[in-house]
Amino acid sequence: MSQLPVVVVGAGPVGCTAALLLARRGIDVLLLERRPAPPAVPRAVHLDDEALRALADAGVAEEFLAVSRPMAGLRLLDAGHRVLAEFARDPGAGRHGWPQASMFHQPDLEAVLRAAVDRAPRVTLRAPAEVTGLTERPDRSVTVALAGGARLDAAAVLGCDGAHSTVRRLTGARMRTLARPDRWLVVDLRAPSPLPVWPGVHQVCDPARAATFMPVSGDRYRFETRLLDGGTAAALTAPEVLRPLLAPFGADGAEVVRAAEYVYRAQVADRWRRGRVLLAGDAAHLTPPFVGQGLGLGLRDVHQLAWKVAAVVTGGADDALLDTHGAERGPHARALVRMAALVGGLMTGGGAGAVPVRRAVLAAVGRVPALAAYATDSRTPPLRRGPLVDRGGPAGRRLAGTLVPRARVRVDGRECRLDDVLGSGTAVLALAPSGLTLTAGGRRALLDDVDGALTAWLGGGRARWVVVRPDRVVRAAG
Ligand SMILES: O=C(O)CCc1cccc(O)c1
Numbered sequence: 001m002s003q004l005p006v007v008v009v010g011a012g013p014v015g016c017t018a019a020l021l022l023a024r025r026g027i028d029v030l031l032l033e034r035r036p037a038p039p040a041v042p043r044a045v046h047l048d049d050e051a052l053r054a055l056a057d058a059g060v061a062e063e064f065l066a067v068s069r070p071m072a073g074l075r076l077l078d079a080g081h082r083v084l085a086e087f088a089r090d091p092g093a094g095r096h097g098w099p100q101a102s103m104f105h106q107p108d109l110e111a112v113l114r115a116a117v118d119r120a121p122r123v124t125l126r127a128p129a130e131v132t133g134l135t136e137r138p139d140r141s142v143t144v145a146l147a148g149g150a151r152l153d154a155a156a157v158l159g160c161d162g163a164h165s166t167v168r169r170l171t172g173a174r175m176r177t178l179a180r181p182d183r184w185l186v187v188d189l190r191a192p193s194p195l196p197v198w199p200g201v202h203q204v205c206d207p208a209r210a211a212t213f214m215p216v217s218g219d220r221y222r223f224e225t226r227l228l229d230g231g232t233a234a235a236l237t238a239p240e241v242l243r244p245l246l247a248p249f250g251a252d253g254a255e256v257v258r259a260a261e262y263v264y265r266a267q268v269a270d271r272w273r274r275g276r277v278l279l280a281g282d283a284a285h286l287t288p289p290f291v292g293q294g295l296g297l298g299l300r301d302v303h304q305l306a307w308k309v310a311a312v313v314t315g316g317a318d319d320a321l322l323d324t325h326g327a328e329r330g331p332h333a334r335a336l337v338r339m340a341a342l343v344g345g346l347m348t349g350g351g352a353g354a355v356p357v358r359r360a361v362l363a364a365v366g367r368v369p370a371l372a373a374y375a376t377d378s379r380t381p382p383l384r385r386g387p388l389v390d391r392g393g394p395a396g397r398r399l400a401g402t403l404v405p406r407a408r409v410r411v412d413g414r415e416c417r418l419d420d421v422l423g424s425g426t427a428v429l430a431l432a433p434s435g436l437t438l439t440a441g442g443r444r445a446l447l448d449d450v451d452g453a454l455t456a457w458l459g460g461g462r463a464r465w466v467v468v469r470p471d472r473v474v475r476a477a478g
Contacts (some may be wrong), residue, residue, distance in 0.1 A: 004258045005030045005124075006309060007144050007154035010133050010161035013044070013106070014281030014298035016113035018158050020058035021306035023122035025424065030152070031117065033127035034161070038110045045103055045216050046071065046201075046292035047299070049096040050380060050403055054303035056419060060116050061098070070099035074198035076347060079206035081248050084359070084460030087375045089200070095453065096406040097417050100304035100377075101292070103216050131161075134170045134406040136275045140319060150197075155313035156276035160302065165283030171274040175286070178334065179266035179341035182288060183227040185236050186262050187247075189254035190219045197221075197249055201292070203347050205358055212289075213249045221251055224289075226348060233261040237250040263332065268333050272326030276312070278320065280305055285333040287398055290344035291374065293336050300380075301329050307424070308359040328383045335381040339374065388475055395463035395477035404429070404468050405457050410448035411438075418454070419444065422468060426475070430465035431458060 008019045011033035013061065019029040034380025047055075047068075055061050070091035076084040083444050094100035133145035134157060142154045168175075184399060204211040211225040223246060225236065236242060237259040243252040265286040272279045281298030306323050311317035346361050373379040382401030385391040391400045406417050427440035429447075436447040436454060449455050463477040 004153050004155040004313075005309035006156045006158065006313060007032060007142070007152070007160045008160055008298045009167050010034075010165075010281070010283070011114070011117070011125060011127060012038070012160065012161070012162060012281070012455060013109055013113055013295060013310060014302055015158070015160035016110075016117050017054055017058045017299055018160055018280065018306060019123045019299065019303035020060070020113070020120060020399040021054070021302060022115055023311060024057070024059065024122045025307065025310035027122065027155075027310050029123045030154070031123055032129040032131060032146075033125065034130045034166075036128045038114065038269075041139070043106045044109075044295035045106070045214065045222055046242060047102050047104070047296050048292070048380075049094050049098045049100050049102075050298040052098050052102070053096060053349050053403065053406065053419070054299040056406075057303060057471075058113075058116065060112050060316070063112040063116075064109060065102070067112060067217065068102040068104035069199070069215070071103045071214075072182065072450055073101070074201045075198060077202055077204050078355070079204070081204065091199075095457075096403070097267065105217050105220055105346065108217070112331065119258055130169070134167070134244070134277055136277075137254060140276055142276055152183070153477075154276075156309050158302070158305070159279045159283045160281045161283055163282045163286055165279065167277060167473070168269060168279055168283045171271070171277050171279070173269045173271045173274075173279060175267040176270050177265070177267050178337050179288070179345075182344070183231075184224050184229075184262050185227055185233045186260055186265055187223045187237065187242070187256055188216075188258040189221040189223060190257055191221060191251060191254040192219070192405045194219070195221065195250045195254070197251075202249065202293055203290070205347045207348060207350050207354055209245070211245065213251070218342060220257075221249075221254060223249070223251065229260060233256075233259060264344070267338045268305040268330065268337055269326075272330060273322055276322065278305060278309070278322065278325055284329070285337055287333075287337040288340045288344045290347060291336070293380070297333055297336060297381075300332070301396075304383075304471045304473065306327060310362065324386055324388050325445045327386050331384045332381060339381075348448060383473060386426075389473070390476040393478055395461050395466075398462035399457075399463055399477040400467055402474055403472050404466060404474055405453055406472070407453040407457070408450035409454070411445050415450060418447075419472065421447070422472065424470055427468045427469065429454065429458075429468060431455070 005028040008031045019031045073088040130147040135143040156270040201214040246252045267286045269284045280301035341392045383389045387400040389401045466477045467475040
């Protein structure tokens, strides 16, 4: 095994998760952070249950659930705040055993992850440490130059250093714009007593005053509104202007904790890898927030990358495995970023004439497969066909590239979730005459499918067997 650590640049949620995932695979990680302490600014507020699979594999799902709140879904309102449509999310146990959607205050998640990093013997956090150069060596390892002159050698480098990524710049990757940038005001609020609002995301579909309102967690709420031409954050946050905008949500008495202008960008990197330097999270993509997928995309990036990097740096796989990172994550990120921009435009764009169009489009959502899957079930698009995703045959087309449900199972009389018995390698689930079998880690076991969810899922995919990758993505089905 290589003695060199993997260097993860950026100790935000994506970088910390990457470090924990690698450490759990026995890899030493040096986590570098430019800032001496996490920034005290709230950012992401939403994660779906697919992204939670990554936090669970990093060992922090229960702690995340303790600081988050189940979210009821997305409600579209007209200018008069009448409900146009509602896309519900299961606040109980969805197909992965958790609420389908959760709201949280990002600093709470960062505290959970930093505490896990501090507990992880294989992870060393160095902050402040600023990367200034990356040089590939003949043996494919990477020399990382730090501000101040220090140099260190890494088996691989993961650039999880955010929107203004130094690693991206050093690899020569460029962001490609997929939709026009959009200026919004984002206001974080705290209310002295709980507000009587529906516990989901409210999207006001009024082109003249497009707005979003959502309970976050505890006493925290968020309000967002588009800055129209010439509008400024300062003008809109004047109490006499802001209060009437908050009043329909009962939030006019709330304390403004922070108000900032944000430019929502829809961008994806044109390359995700140079040698053993790989990009993930906001370093690789920026998305408008309308489907709440910014952080989820980043967590999925590192969930699908960590096992590949671990395999390559321990000599278990050829470097070519790393080609699949951008090949898989690029199309997935582009699909979701485009979907977010499209949904944002449909919900908030156009002029007065857009109102009937919006109603017609809403009625048609169910006929666009990717939108329908997202709207009704919060499922993100499957990974495209590639060396690790065999979408051949009817079952492969239905199931390969999607996540296997984290169903309730009983093995040897013990009830648990599927992930608890899948192990850290490739696994095969199959319907045999004796029942459902799992082959993982060289062991074959009979699974009792407690709720019948796995059998139903296989049946829905017309499959009798699936091969599941270490990141819980179905590799092949038949
Ligand atoms: O569709 C969902 O489940 C997420 C909706 C969402 C979450 C966070 C912000 C936002 O604008 C929409």
